Amino acid sequence: LVFVSLPSSETVKEVVLGDGGLSSKLSKGSLIVDMTTGDPNMTRKIAKTLLQMKIEFIDAPVSGGPRGAQEGNIAIMVGGSLEQYNRISPILRKISTNVLYSGELGSGHAIKAGNNLLNLICRLATFEVVSLLVKDGVDPETAVNTIQKSSGRNYATEITLPDNILSGKMNQGFTTSLMYKDSNVALNLASLHDLEMPLGTLASALLSEIGNDFGWQADLSTIALSYEAGTGAWIRPKDRSK
Incomplete structure (x- = not known):
């Protein structure tokens, strides 16, 4: 399980799929949770490429600012299958009480x-x-x-x-x-x-x-x-x- 939070989806693509990136280090069945404020279409493209490597990729951006993060109630918007959401939500709830299922992949972004x-x-x-x-x-x-x-x-x-x-x-x-x-x-x-x-x-x-x-x-x-x-x-x- 790997969490990434980067300035843009382009940066995520480079970190995950670039030379020596995460995809070359992770084993099959790994899950990458992208908490970047990203581009939903780029997110779907990254996920499609990773799927061929048997690596899962979901989006889970946050909103609520520094106060929300400090108080533990920042909104986390999860995009992916319902099964993936049910699997990752207990971990995300250690970050915030507001973990929300947004829909299919890219919906969170x-x-x-x-x-x-x-x-x-x-x-x-x-x-x-x-x-x-x-x-x-x-x-x-x-x-x-x-x-x-x-x-x-x-x-x-x-x-x-x-x-x-x-x-x-x-x-x-x-x-x-x-x-x-x-x-x-x-x-x-x-x-x-x-x-x-x-x-x-x-x-x-x-x-x-x-x-x-x-x-x-x-x-x-x-x-x-x-x-x-x-x-x-x-x-x-x-x-x-x-």
Whole structure:
């Protein structure tokens, strides 16, 4: 049993199938669990190749951020056969209480990519609205706390803004480049199905501008800097802004 969690499916392919890779070291009947935020189609191709070697491959990406990991309730989305899920879930539950069966191989990666695209859309929309409210004279913490108790609540109002922006930490532990990669996995999947994704496409384009302006390896919290620069609405604590 081997777990891998790497930046992309391309990296997984190289590590697993490349020269001297995992596939050349593992015995028949081995199981590789890919916890990468990966491309579902690449996942299926890797699994098909490994199947010829009698090696199993399933996807099990995670979502919930550092807090979810620390608290042991991060979502683990398992894609594979039900038999594989039943076999691996007791082990995954040692990591988290939220182990979810997503469906056949690649389903976990598909849901994770869709989840991160939705996260990005909600995140940008939340910063846009909070900036508006601050410009109109509302205290940013009051705005976020009130929205969190209202119908507009989302991950950004629950965790991103309180924990990373309003606190002044500016350290979510996730880079702009990774979020951009994840959102485009979802958009590429939509393209394969001839689906238009106007909100997702716009969100990805806006994130691209932020990456170009503030650096692709910068923490995703720099979205706050972009909105502050663009609107003049100060969201971070002024005494911790430097």
